Amino acid sequence: GESVGLHLPTLSVQEGDNSIINCAYSNSASDYFIWYKQESGKGPQFIIDIRSNMDKRQGQRVTVLLNKTVKHLSLQIAATQPGDSAVYFCAENSGNTPLVFGKGTRLSVIA
Amino acid sequence: EPEVTQTPSHQVTQMGQEVILRCVPISNHLYFYWYRQILGQKVEFLVSFYNNEISEKSEIFDDQFSVERPDGSNFTLKIRSTKLEDSAMYFCASSEALATGKLFFGSGTQLSVL
Numbered sequence: 001g002e003s004v005g006l007h008l009p010t011l012s013v014q015e016g017d018n019s020i021i022n023c024a025y026s027n028s029a030s031d032y033f034i035w036y037k038q039e040s041g042k043g044p045q046f047i048i049d050i051r052s053n054m055d056k057r058q059g060q061r062v063t064v065l066l067n068k069t070v071k072h073l074s075l076q077i078a079a080t081q082p083g084d085s086a087v088y089f090c091a092e093n094s095g096n097t098p099l100v101f102g103k104g105t106r107l108s109v110i111a
Numbered sequence: 112e113p114e115v116t117q118t119p120s121h122q123v124t125q126m127g128q129e130v131i132l133r134c135v136p137i138s139n140h141l142y143f144y145w146y147r148q149i150l151g152q153k154v155e156f157l158v159s160f161y162n163n164e165i166s167e168k169s170e171i172f173d174d175q176f177s178v179e180r181p182d183g184s185n186f187t188l189k190i191r192s193t194k195l196e197d198s199a200m201y202f203c204a205s206s207e208a209l210a211t212g213k214l215f216f217g218s219g220t221q222l223s224v225l
Contacts, residue, residue: 032212034213038154042219043115043202043204043217043219044154045216046212046213046214049213089154091212093211093212096166096209097167098144098156098167099144099156099214100156101146101153101154101156
C-alpha cells in the first residue's frame with residue numbers, strides 16, 4: 001500500500017485566513033518530507049521540506065510541522081491568498097528512494 | 112529562472128501506436144525522472160535516470176516503456192505500444208541530487224490513447 005496519504009480531499013478557506021493541510025504517513029523509516037503545490041495545468045512545484053530530525057520549519061508564509069509520534073505532517077499557509085488555490089501534495093523520500101506522493105488536497109480560496 | 116520543458120503539451124494517439132514524449136531538463140541537473148498522473152489522482156513515479164542508465168523504476172514501467180538521453184539536453188520517454196490505460200499526464204522532472212525531494216517538474220504532456 002501507499003505510505004503517504006491525506007486526511008481531507010478538499011479544503012475551502014476565506015481569503016486572509018490561515019490554511020492547514022494535513023498528511024499522514026505510515027512508514028516509520030521515512031526521514032524526509034516535502035510539500036508540493038500543483039496549479040491547474042502545471043506540474044508540481046516544490047514548496048518546503050523537512051527532515052525527520054526537525055519538528056517545524058518555516059518558509060515565506062508557509063510552515064511545515066512534523067509529528068513523528070503519530071506520523072503526521074501538516075502545511076500551514078498564513079493569510080491565504082487566491083493564488084494559493086491549488087492541489088497540495090505531501091511526499092516522502094527516504095534515502096535514495098523515489099519520491100512518493102500522496103493523493104492531494106484541493107485548496108480553494110474564497111474571495 | 113531555469114525550467115524543465117516538455118513537448119508536446121498534448122499528444123493524441125491510437126491504441127497500439129508508439130509515442131515519444133520529450134523533455135529538456137534543467138541544464139546543470141544530473142538526475143532525471145518521469146512521473147505520471149491519471150486525471151484526478153496522485154502523481155506516480157515511473158523511472159529515475161542517472162549517468163545514462165536507469166536508477167530505479169516502478170511496476171508501472173514495464174517492457175513497453177523505455178527512456179533515453181539521446182544527446183546532452185533531451186530526455187525522452189517512449190511507449191512502444193500504447194494502451195488505453197496509458198492515458199495520463201506525463202511529467203518529466205530533474206534534480207541536482209538523488210537524495211533530495213526538491214524536484215523541478217515540467218508542465219507535462221497530456222497523453223490521450225484512443
